[in-house]
């Protein structure tokens with residue numbers, strides 16, 4: 001993976017202390033020759049990661065340090081008023097397991113096989129937020145090799161992602177999610193799922209959208225053997 005620990009610590013968006021007035025995103029001057037001008041953002045302070053994320057940053061720093069430009073000539077990174085992130089997740093459905101979507105238990109003859117509670121929607125929302133922040137994905141921050149996360153409620157992961165978002169100086173602009181599953185019908189549970197998602201994110205219902213569709217009875221998604229979800233988020237500097 002190409003992401004480096006240094007990039008985690010250099011990303012200006014991850015520092016709430018960076019100047020509120022955004023510079024042009026594609027300023028050639030800013031990309032090629034950072035100057036000490038007061039109009040430019042100062043070098044950002046490192047993001048304070050949670051203990052769970054810190055180990056990952058340390059591991060990445062060891063591995064990719066040589067690839068990161070350093071020294072006084074390193075270009076100043078752009079200051080972003082907005083950040084977009086995309087998340088995707090898929091789980092196998094197996095008989096006899098509970099089906100939990102967006103923290104809501106859905107009656108069905110099968111559920112998601114996973115190390116945690118297998119909440120496909122919350123997992124991809126977490127990945128979308130982490131992606132927008134330029135952080136490692138959910139599997140790296142909450143590895144399934146760690147028994148600590150066995151059977152964990154995915155609300156834990158969402159709360160952690162929201163905390164990281166706030167620490168980085170961002171808040172949710174809006175979120176759009178799409179569930180893909182053949183069965184059961186999501187419509188009777190949609191508002192409960194959306195309300196719980198709003199609650200977990202601390203967001204107004206008007207900025208959290210949930211859609212659902214079948215997979216036209218083709219492939220594992222259409223044959224009631226798996227369930228997937230996509231999420232796009234827009235984060236705004238606070």
Ligand SMILES: [Zn+2]
Nearest residue numbers: 089119120123
């Ligand atoms: Zn998942």
